[in-house]
Amino acid sequence: MKAIVTGAAGFIGFATTKELLKQGFEVVGVDNLNNYYSVSLKKARLEEINNNSSFRFVLADIANKEQVERAIGNEKNVDVIVHLAAQAGVRYSIENPSAYVSANVEGEVRIFEQALKFESCPPVVYASSSSVYGANRKIPFSEEDRVDDPVSVYAATKRAGELLARSYAHVHNLKTTGLRFFTVYGPWGRPDMAPWLFTDAILAGRPIKLFNYGKMQRDFTFIDDIVRGVMSVVQKIINEPEKVADIYNLGNNQPVQLLEFVAAIEQATGKKALTELCPMPPADVEKTYADISRAERDLDFHPTVSIRQGMASxxxxxxxxxxK
Structure with a gap:
């Protein structure tokens, strides 16, 4: 079996690639190694898998048609594309919206177009985000909810990606499944996210900012649980495509208040946090909470890692x- 993984040097892409290789897939990894966050971290992830003979890495920007064609255009017998490359970060989308349109909209179109060019026309499993729920008041968030009120450019581009996937499915019969990830964390995670930022600050004795005066809640989901969900979709979309929905929530189904999250880090580090209470940033939402009943039914998706276990890891x- 052969998979193409975009964003292979990213957090979720790296973890998914490792699991695909473990399960016997040949993997072609694509990433542009941009400098939104530490390139050295991305290279360190790749070093963990580069010695596997079933893995080949290609440096390419998915928003660039020529680079995509050179990178993967000649691949044969592709069974699935796992499209995880994206410009991440809610707050950065305020500063640099064009980066999000390029990577998350134009880049997705390039991947869909390339899928259509392959003789096998492989299905595409792609990354969406819980951010598409935006200002929704109904809790927990369900795939059946309306998602037309984004509060950030990032969320808007992720919703655009879902609509594009639906269009390609309708016009070209391209099989696609989007995964709405809920605050993924764990080893090898991103340095722009709270687990890294808070842990680094607490260990160094620096204060941390608690937005919405510490009343924020997030459905923190451990990376191993997320990868199990991704792999379940991959296997089903290859073997039983008619049994896979077009969208799934992948979350822990247990929102954690920011103060409880900080307490988990304090326990894991053995150090007390210095905190600074701050108002809500304009592009953030107060709470995320995944209804995972569809994923439980179709994918046998059952997250098992608690916030204290996950943060200790x-x-x-x-x-x-x-x-190091």
Missing amino acids: FVQWFKHYQG
């Missing part, structure tokens, strides 16, 4: 990585 990895 992250802190252990973080100390080791920083020590």
Whole structure:
């Protein structure tokens, strides 16, 4: 079996690639190694898998048609494309919206177009986000909810990606499934996200900012649980495509208040946090909460890692990585 993974040097892309290789897939990884966050971290992830003979890495920008064609245009017998490349970060989308349109909209179109060019016309499993729920008041968030009120450019581009997928399915009969990820964290996670930022600050004795005066809630989902969900979709979309829905929530189904999240880091580090209470940023939402009943039914998706277990694992990895 052969898979193409875009964003292979990214957090979820790297973890998914490792699991695909473990399960016997040949994997072609694509990434542009942009500098939105530490390139050295992305290269360190790749070093973990580059010695696997079933893995080939290609440096390419998915928004660039010529680069995509050179990178993967000649691949044969592709069974699935796992499209995880994206410009991430809600708050950065305020500063640089064009980067999000390029990567998350134009880049997705390039991948869909390339899928159509392959003789096998492989299905595409792609990354969406819980951010598409925007200002929705109904809790928990269900795939059946309306998602036409985004509060950030990032969320708008992710919703655009879902609509594009639906269009390609209708016009070209391209099989696609989008995964709305809910605050994914764990070892090898991104340095712009709260687990890294808070852990780094607490270990160094610096204060951390608690937005919405500490009343924010997030459906933190451990990376291993997310990868199990992704792999379940991959296997089903290859073997039983008629049994896979077009959208799934992948979340922990247990929102955690920011103060509880900080307490988990304090327990894992053995250090007390210095906190600064701040108002809500304009592009953020107060709470995310995934209804995962569809994923439970179709994918046998059952998250198992608690926030205290997950943050203990992250802190252990973080100390080791920083020590190196």
